Amino acid sequence: xxxxxxxxxxxxxxxxxxxxxxxxxxxxxxxxxxxxxxxxxxxxxxxxxxxxxxxxxxxxxxxxxxxxxxxxxxxxxxxxxxxxxxxxxxxxxxxxxxxxxxxxxxxxxxxxxxxxxxxxxxxxxxxxxxxxxxxxxxxxxxxxxxxxxxxxxxxxxxxxxxxxxxxxxxxxxxxxxxxxxxxxxxxxxxxxxxxxxxxxxxxxxxxxxxxxxxxxxxxxxxxxxxxxxxxxxxxxxxxxxxxxxxxxxxxxxxxxxxxxxxxxxxxxxxxxxxxxxxxxxxxxxxxxxxxxxxxxxxxxxxxxxxxxxxxxxxxx
Numbered sequence: 001x002x003x004x005x006x007x008x009x010x011x012x013x014x015x016x017x018x019x020x021x022x023x024x025x026x027x028x029x030x031x032x033x034x035x036x037x038x039x040x041x042x043x044x045x046x047x048x049x050x051x052x053x054x055x056x057x058x059x060x061x062x063x064x065x066x067x068x069x070x071x072x073x074x075x076x077x078x079x080x081x082x083x084x085x086x087x088x089x090x091x092x093x094x095x096x097x098x099x100x101x102x103x104x105x106x107x108x109x110x111x112x113x114x115x116x117x118x119x120x121x122x123x124x125x126x127x128x129x130x131x132x133x134x135x136x137x138x139x140x141x142x143x144x145x146x147x148x149x150x151x152x153x154x155x156x157x158x159x160x161x162x163x164x165x166x167x168x169x170x171x172x173x174x175x176x177x178x179x180x181x182x183x184x185x186x187x188x189x190x191x192x193x194x195x196x197x198x199x200x201x202x203x204x205x206x207x208x209x210x211x212x213x214x215x216x217x218x219x220x221x222x223x224x225x226x227x228x229x230x231x232x233x234x235x236x237x238x239x240x241x242x243x244x245x246x247x248x249x250x251x252x253x254x255x256x257x258x259x260x261x262x263x264x265x266x267x268x269x270x271x272x273x274x275x276x277x278x279x280x281x282x283x284x285x286x287x288x289x290x291x292x293x294x295x296x297x298x299x300x301x302x303x304x305x306x307x308x309x310x311x312x313x314x315x316x
Contacts, residue, residue, distance in 0.1 A: 070173055071098025073156035074233075077146035078105050081136055083163040084112045088121060093169040094161075095127055098176070102153070103128045106146040108136040129153075139230075140254030144244045151240055158234045167231040171274050175233045184270035185238035186262050188224055189231030195273030196226070208291060216256045216298045222263055224271055227256045228294070231274060238267050246311065253294035260301060261311045 076094055080087060087105070094103055105122075107115035107130065115132055122128040131149050133142065143160055150158045157179055161167040171189060178184035190196045192213060198206060213227045230252070242261050247254065263269060304310055 069100030072100030074101040075150035075155035076159045079142035080114045081108045082110045082112045084114045097169040097172040106131045106142045108133045178270045185235045185267040186269045187233040188271045189274040190226035190271035191276045192225040193271040198276045200278035253297045264311045
């Protein structure tokens with residue numbers, strides 16, 4: 001009698017012994033696996049879901065990235081004499097155009113109370129400061145005093161402008177832009193460069209203004225076309241290099257003399273076009289005396305230079 005031997009036991013693959021529990025549910029494979037085939041090995045580490053770093057939180061809707069306010073480090077020097085009607089509105093417009101700036105009102109003891117109004121504005125607006133002078137001593141002297149206060153306060157850029165709206169505050173960003181870009185030491189808001197213009201002036205005043213600039217340009221050998229304008233931005237080190245005690249002009253010719261001295265010291269002077277409008281309120285301070293002063297001072301500056309007494313750049 002022949003004994004039947006049992007069939008040989010199937011050898012299980014070592015890999016089959018590493019099956020991973022699927023919680024009672026048969027895993028689905030592609031391509032399909034035979035019921036007698038060993039299931040594929042699943043590596044617990046490789047099969048673990050990937051950890052994705054959370055995305056950085058987005059800024060709230062409508063919120064701009066943090067940046068410096070326009071005009072940060074700039075001081076605007078605003079001389080006043082009987083400008084009460086203009087002061088509050090022009091101050092607000094200046095700070096709107098350069099929200100990072102400091103506005104310095106330099107008042108010559110105005111009889112109409114401009115200085116008192118400036119004090120009240122400064123009490124409620126920390127960006128406004130007031131410098132009171134004992135009396136009217138001329139526009140040039142008011143600017144020089146204001147320049148000293150601004151430089152002493154740590155200004156990086158010093159801007160000068162009139163308080164009567166003839167200098168448009170909306171032009172302030174374009175005035176400081178060449179300095180911020182490192183292209184200029186002195187920027188002149190120019191009526192007489194390409195794109196500049198004058199509004200609301202009669203023929204005689206236009207001739208006097210443009211003629212005065214041309215006269216000074218030829219006599220002193222200067223490049224800028226608008227030398228009598230007072231809308232300017234100075235890089236602080238350039239302004240500091242001009243010795244204030246050597247400036248003779250007290251009136252509007254001060255504008256010519258300061259540009260002349262800066263040019264002789266090697267300053268890079270740039271003109272940007274502006275639209276100049278006659279004052280909105282109040283009375284013009286232009287007079288015949290100012291015109292004659294300009295003629296004599298320009299000739300005097302050139303005469304001093306011919307005799308070797310011109311401005312000498314201070315040692316650095």
